Structures are given as C-alpha cells and as structure tokens.
Amino acid sequence: xxxxxxxLPEFGRPYGRASRRxxxxxxxxxxxxxxxxxxxxxxxxxxx
Amino acid sequence: xxGVTHALNAxxxxxxxxxxxxxxxxxxxxxLSDPPADDSAIKDLFDDIRxxxxxxxxxxxxxxxxxxxxxxxxxWEATREAFTDRTLDRLTKEILAFAASMTAKSDYGVxxxxxxxxxxxxxxxxxxxxxxxxxxxxxVTKIADTLGLQPDFPAxxxxxxxx
Numbered sequence: 679x680x681x682x683x684x685x686l687p688e689f690g691r692p693y694g695r696a697s698r699r700x701x702x703x704x705x706x707x708x709x710x711x712x713x714x715x716x717x718x719x720x721x722x723x724x725x726x
Numbered sequence: 727x728x729g730v731t732h733a734l735n736a737x738x739x740x741x742x743x744x745x746x747x748x749x750x751x752x753x754x755x756x757x758l759s760d761p762p763a764d765d766s767a768i769k770d771l772f773d774d775i776r777x778x779x780x781x782x783x784x785x786x787x788x789x790x791x792x793x794x795x796x797x798x799x800x801x802w803e804a805t806r807e808a809f810t811d812r813t814l815d816r817l818t819k820e821i822l823a824f825a826a827s828m829t830a831k832s833d834y835g836v837x838x839x840x841x842x843x844x845x846x847x848x849x850x851x852x853x854x855x856x857x858x859x860x861x862x863x864x865x866v867t868k869i870a871d872t873l874g875l876q877p878d879f880p881a882x883x884x885x886x887x888x889x
Contacts, residue, residue, distance in 0.1 A: 679866060682873060697862055705852035710818055711859045714825045717728055718863040721829040722871070 727808040731823040734787050735832035743786040745837040761792045768792055817846040825860045
C-alpha cells in the first residue's frame, strides 16, 4: 500500500502523515485502533 | 461480535426499525407489538436486556424477535455473551460495533453502539480517534480492492492464543 500511495506523492505523503498520527496511542490504544482497522476490513470483505 | 452486530443491524435497518436514541423520521415496516403481560419467559428476557443496556424500553430489534420466544432467547444469549467483558472489554467491543456499523452504513447500529460506547466511557477524544481510524481504513480497503492488491503479510495459521 505504501508503494501504491507513493505513486501519487501529493496524495500519499499527507495520507501517510494522517495515518501515522491517527494510529498512535492516544485515548484509544494502538491495539484498539488495529482492531478497528481489522473490523473495517472485515465488513468491507477486504483481504488486504 | 462483528457477526451479531452485522446481523442485528441488517434486521433493524431492513425493517426500518426506529432509532433507539436519536430523532428519526423512519417508520417500521412491521408492527412492534408488546408481548403478552403474562408471558413470564419473555418478561425475564426483556428484564435482562433492559438491564444489560441500562434502558427503560427494550430495543426495537429485540422486541421484533419476541415474536418467537425461543429464537429471541437463544439469540439474546449469544448476543449477551459476545458483548460480555472477556479478553476484550465491553467498551472496546462497543467501539468495534460502532466502527462496523459506520462501515456498513447502518443508521440503527451507529445510533445504538455510539450510545452504548459513550455510556461505557468513550470520551470525545476517543470518539474522534475511532472515527479517524474508520475513515483511514475505509480509504485503504477501497484502494486495495480497486487495485486488487495482495496482502503484505502472509496469513498466520490458526493456533492456540495466549491472548
């Protein structure tokens, strides 16, 4: 995904920054956030 | 938990059941009658559901299921078990159910699970962070599926977990 995003750096770089910011520990833990990411992927039936 | 959430949302949104906690203009496609007052089995189930969610009125999706007491009893038992504190606490499960409902675009589920997560202690900052992750990964999954990307990591074989 990172390689795909960098094919369009004007989108990929700020998206990456947003991703890193959103996925760090905060009010929710990194583990909780990874679980949310997993359930979003499951509901979207996305193997990736 | 994800399966139960998805199924309850499908029934509630499919039947246009009214949202439990937010103003809604939608009207149910089916009548939601109260169970007979002398049905002690249903009364016990309804008391348990009200207690679990700390609500005065049993949520419409369970009132619908009360048409078939045996089905409601079994399904509620499974739902209660899925959302009970275990390795994951109940708040985390409600946040996940909220994320699943947002992703599936379920008005009923978003309304229900956001209320539950807030009741169980989800802060404004926690809500912001949860929605950010939902947004990020709806972006990622759409891009990955559109491009047919293969997973970056091999699937782990199922095995005993220490979690």
